[in-house]
Amino acid sequence: MLRQILRTFREAPGPISLDLLAAQLDVEPAVLDGMLAELVAMGRLTRTEGHEPVACSACNSQGFCPYVINTETVCYALA
Amino acid sequence: MAGRVAAMPLVVLAGNPNAGKSTIFNALTGARQHVGNWPGKTVAVSSGTARWNGTSVTLVDLPGTYSLSAHSLEEAIARDFILEEQPDVAIIVADATNLERNLYLAVQILELGAPTALALNMMDAAEADGTAIDIHLLQRLLGIPVVPTVGSKRQGLEDLLQQAIEEAAPQPKSVDYGLEMEQAIATLQPEVARLIGPTAARYTAIKLLEGDTRVIEACSQSPAMEPLLVMARTLAEQIEAIYGDDVELLVADRRYGYVHGLAHQVVTQNRSTQHRTTTDRIDDLVAHRVLGLPIFFGLMALVFVLTANASAPFVTWVDITVNGVLAGWVTAVLTALSAPAWLLSLLVDGILAGVGGVLVFLPVLLVLYFCLAVLEDSGYMARAAFVMDRLMHLLGLHGKSFIPLVVGFGCNVPGILATRTLENRRDRLMTGLMVPLMSCAARLPIYVIFAAAFFPGHAALVVFGLYVLGIALAVLSGLLFRRTLFAKTADSLFVLELPPYRKPALHGLLTHMWRHSEEFVRKAATVILLASMVVWALLNLPVGVDDTADSLFGQAASAVAPVFAPLGFGNWEATGSLATGLVAKEVVISSMSVIYLGGDEAEEAQPVNVVDDLRTVVVGFGEAVLESIKIVVSIVPGINLVGDQSPEGDTGLSIALQRNFTPASAAAFLVFVLIYAPCVATVGALKSEYGGRWATFSIVYLTVLAWIAGFLTYRLALWLA
Structure with missing residues (x-):
């Protein structure tokens, strides 16, 4: 199943939500989440959060950037 | 770590995080427990004593993990404990509501060869969810005791302990890894058993084939193991040549396949397959492949209609308060104190005109950030990023670029820093070059004042159009860069985890709105204040200059102004303001306020009536609130509480601009401001x-x-005109 996921990553034409991919693979989203985590641990995928903290010297907001729009997404891509 | 007490059975609890492992541990041990650290590690371990059948049992709560791959410290600790301490029983605590995911760890623990039992915890929640698990079949398929439990209610725990201690037995083989892999394991296993020992020999053989660094390191300490390691490496290379993938992936793949099949056999979902959450139903529409993008742009248009229209009465009110009432008071006080003319001019023409000219737009930002907070807190922003990403892919751009671009709408600086989340330099650079085309919040006041002054009735659509134009130009620039500066590489799919929709809390929205907007106020009190003073000084130098066109500022700007003549705004005032916008984009407005408004009213002090002024401010605020409510309600189709009047948010500056720009040159100016050099x-x-x-x-x-x-x-x- 992990190989199927990697193949989907390589071949699919566009982005896909975790829920939709889970439906395509006929697994629960929580199970797919575990598989993705395993692939990340193996170094086959990368995981990034939409709201990465940025160290910005342009203002003095100290950790909270008032201008950042939080997309709240977690994104997996081929490593 | 708790030491093992002789003659007392050692039972370990293993399981996924949040499977209820600690609840069962606490229920079984009560107060007979203590918490420490694993030797040399910062990971906490709980151990305690449970009573069973009149005897004591040592219970150890292993760290919660999803796997035993030893990629993390917790995984390594859990695995090493079972291998090294060889507990009498390992109880796997699985969340029955999410059995398939939990079984992945269970299968790995079974492979370690320890006597094992499975606790199907949270059975009550699983049943309430419509999940039925065939316990007898699962027990038969796994070959271990399976006991339903509800840890929080202490249900099934006695039974669990009894079956675990009395009936658990090693179950060394569960997953079939396929012909080639099984042959390799069969070749290695006897050698492992001979050299290391029979315990977990199959498991160690698999790990050697996977190239597990911890196992190989342990084996490498003895020269006698070298032939074993060479054999494992050779066999692994043969398998990888057949499958075209590394053994670690192949093993995990087979294991997941086995677990998936197992779950399909034993789990029956009694709830309707049509059971769909509200989030699912909303996503059908807003994250739809075709409808998603129009819905996104429709929502953004609504945000700008609300922002431009609902804030307009407050813009006028702040302008009257700051540039009218407050400026009048300052003038009156300084005149009464016989302050020098230059000080009066600096305070009124420079600071108040400049800073006040920008602060006028605070209501605009408050409304904008309130709307964005609603979209963020409801969970929609994640979907917006999703559908935007579809557009990116459609145009051949890297999908993950959407994150910095969306962040860039707030401020370009964190947008550029957010490109660090992209893997390679080419993508980071290309996206970073596109980010400045995203209209940051600092450009919004410029859009709003020009749109209101020159396109009344359509101001919101003009502002929205500028945002869309910025996106379109970023996309086109991305395509241009890809065809010229950066070689094209294949895009890869990525998977997005979307949060569920939530009802935003008013307190959260207001906090969000203010935290975003207070930086704007802080900026007005620092950068814009300083810039206004510098612009005022340059407009009044050399000392004694009568006409600001002859000032240092005027002369320098006049030298460059002809460049902009073909764009319709080849005058020194517009040119100079654009130049100051390089400090920060809001400074364009403060500079225009100083240039166009400074000197208009300061020369003659008007008589001040504080009571009348306060009444003007208070009544004006009340009227602005009422007017704003009417405008917001009138956005609903079929309702019109404002008549034919369009919300304009007239300020002193907008009137001055109407005298110095035409609609055509104003449009060109707005487009130039959207695109030109970043701050x-x-x-x-x-x-x-x-x-x-x-x-x-x-x-x-x-x-x-x-x-x-x-x-x-x-x-x-x-041409259109």
């Missing part, structure tokens, strides 16, 4: 992330693009 903070971010050469390229590229786009806009507007 110094953004240039600094570009330089620090990509180097001075690319920062310079960005300045030149954007300014040339801005001139061309401004020129075309002006010509098109003249």
Whole structure:
């Protein structure tokens, strides 16, 4: 199943939500989440959060950037 | 770690995080427990004593993990404990509501060869969810005791302990890894058993084939193991040659396949397959492949209609309060104190006109950030990013670029820094060059005042159009860069985890709105204040200059102004304001306020009536609230509480602008402001992330693009007129 996921990553034409991919693979989203985590641990995928903290010297907001729009997404891509 | 007490059975609890492992541990041990650290590790371990059948049992709560791959410290600790301490029983605590995911760890623990039992915890929640598990079948398939439990209610725990201690037995083989792999394991296993020992020999053989660094390191300490390691490496290479993938992936793949099949056999979902959450139903629409993008742009248009229209009465109110009432008071006080004329001019024409000219737009930002907070807190922003990403892919751009671009709408600097989340330099650079085309919040006041002054009735759509134009130009620039500066590489799919929709809490929205907006106020009190003072000084130098056109500022700006003549705004006032916008984009407005409004009213002190002024402020605020409510309600189709009057948010500056620009030149000016060279903070971010050469390229590229786009806009507007 992990190989199927990697193949989907390589071949699919566009982005896909975790829920939709889970439906395509006929697994629960929580199970797919575990598989993705395993692939990340193996170094086959990368995981990034939409709201990465940025160290910005342009203002003095100290950790909270008032201008950042939080997309709240977690994104997996081929490593 | 708790030491093992002789003659007392050792039972370990293993399981996924949040499977209820600690609840069962606490229920079984009560107060007979203590918490410490694993030797030499910072990971906490709980151990305790449970009573069973009149005897004591040592219970150890292993760290919660999803796997035993030893990629993390917790995984390594759990695995090593079972292998090294060889507990009498390992109880796997599985969340029955999410059995398949939990079984992945269970299968790995079974492979370690320890006597094992499975606790199907949270059975009550699983049943309530419509999940039925065939316990007898699962027990038969796994070959271990399976006991349903509800840890929080202490149900099934006695039974669990009894079956675990009395009936658990090793179950060394569960997963079939396929012909080639099984042959390799069968070749290695006897050698492992001979050299290391029979315990977990199959498991160790698999780990050697996987190339598990911890197991190989342990084996490498003895020269006698060298032939075993060579054999494992050779066998692994043969398997990888057959499958075209590494053994670690193949093993995990087979294991997941086995678990998936197992779950399909034993789990029956009694709830309707049509059971769908509200989030699912909303996503069918807003994240739809075709409808998603129009819905996104429709929502953004609504945000700008609300922002421009609902804030308009407050813009007028702040303008009257700051530039009318407050300026009048300052003038009156300074005149009464016989303050020098230059000080009066500095305070009223420079600071109040400049800072006040920008603060007028605080209501605009408050409404904008309130709307964005609603979208963020409801969970929609994640979907917006999702559908935007579809657009990116459609145009051949890297999908993950959407994150920095969306962040860039707030401020370009964090947008550029957010490109660090992209894997390779080419993608980071390309996206970083596109980010300045995203209209940051600092450009919004310029859009709003020009749109209200020159396109009344359509101001919101003009502002929205500028945002869309910025996106379109970013996309086109991305395509241009890809065809010229950066070689095209294949895009890869990525998977997005979307949060569920939530009902935003008012307190959260207001906090969000204020935290975003207070930075704008802080900026007005620092950067814009300083810039206003500098612009005022340059407008009044050399000392004694009568006409501001002859001032240092006027002369310098006049020298460059002809460049903008083909765009319709080749005057020194507009040119000079654009130049100051390089400090921060809001400074364009403060400079225009100082240039156009400074000196208009300050010369003659008007008589001040504090009571009347306060009444004007208070009544004006009440009227603004009422007017704003009417405007918001009138957005609903079929309701019109404002008549034919369009919300304009007239200020002193907007009236001054109408005297110095035409609609065509105003449109060209707006397009130029959208595109031209970024502010110094953004240039600094570009330089620090990509180097001075690319920062310079960005300045030149954007300014040339801005001139061309401004020129075309002006010509098109003249032609249409």
